Amino acid sequence: MELLTKMSHYMDRETPFYHYDLDLLSRTLDAMLSASSGYGFHVHYALKANSNREILERISAKGLGADCVSGNEITRAIETGFKKEDIAFAGVGKTDVEIKTGIENDIFSFNAESMQELEVINEIARAMGKKAPIALRINPNVNAKTHQYITTGLEENKFGINSWEFETVLEKLENLKNLELKGLHFHIGSQITDMSVFKGLCIRINEIQKWFVEHRIIAEHINVGGGLGVNYDHPDEKLIPDFDEFFKIFHDHLELYPNQELHFELGRALVAQCGNLITRVLYIKNGVNVDFAIVDAGMTELIRPALYESIHRIDKISVTENSVEKKYDVVGPICESSDCFAKSIILPELKRGDLLAIRSAGAYGEVMSSGYNLRSKVKTYYSER
């Protein structure tokens, strides 16, 4: 198995740890760039998916912009080589300090999510004697058909400005002299695998743009956010997402006005498959219908299964002599019943000391790790090729 050879130097390290395949990261970035650059699209990397410095440095070196959701992410993006003028700043709850950080650094845009936020950004910019670039984050009321916790583009969600507020927002902007309306921003959710959702988004954006154009506003840029999903069930069948198909949908269906730029904010699709969480079996315990494989990683290292009921493929990476297969619940050591990585999965028979790889853990894995139960900070190792 390819993964096994790549991480063979680390097999006897203390577990659990994240292993990142930087060669796969690089190939994923190249595939994305070759698919987007032909259309002249601009891509920002969403730091919240993985803000590990090694990874950020690789991504900034390829020339991507950054998409940040906190002041600390802005600082980290600058430290790791992203250009200030390519940083978009999103988030429903930007604090005054974070807004100042953005203004001081002359970032690309504040993706503003509410009317009150517009007033606050204006006030802070005025006090600093500057103009802040704004993209209105619009809630397009489009269903991303993904898990409810990672759907963000429905009216019932907390994100964005709703269509019935547009008129009032434009009136308000007339008087907010320290804001410069530069763009319209949309981000409807994450782990979107039904490509027709993106086509639906394009059609909705065309309608919304029409409204703005009728009100004499042609934005310099449209930002359609991220959300492209990855294959968690069978990662080896599709280690690199289909970026050609993804960008073509926007090229074919989104109506841009002359000189209007199209921006994307991809997180998961760029980093999910390059990371695996490596863990060791501590104990095998016989249950009623299945056996429990109790491993040394838990929801403290990878919370996605507990938080979103998400699936991660699990591979045994220790060499097996016999080929008996058994059914297991793979569970962590944390004192919560939700601390379970997989239920009733078939694996080659496991014993204490065996190593498992929890696959596709490069996005929303390490970044969400915690010290609950006073756990140690999870370690990271890298392979170049």
Ligand SMILES: *Cc1c(COP(=O)(O)O)cnc(C)c1O
């Ligand atoms: C999380 C987020 C993204 C990235 O989403 P992915 O599903 O990881 O591609 C992009 N834009 C905004 C505003 C976000 O909050």
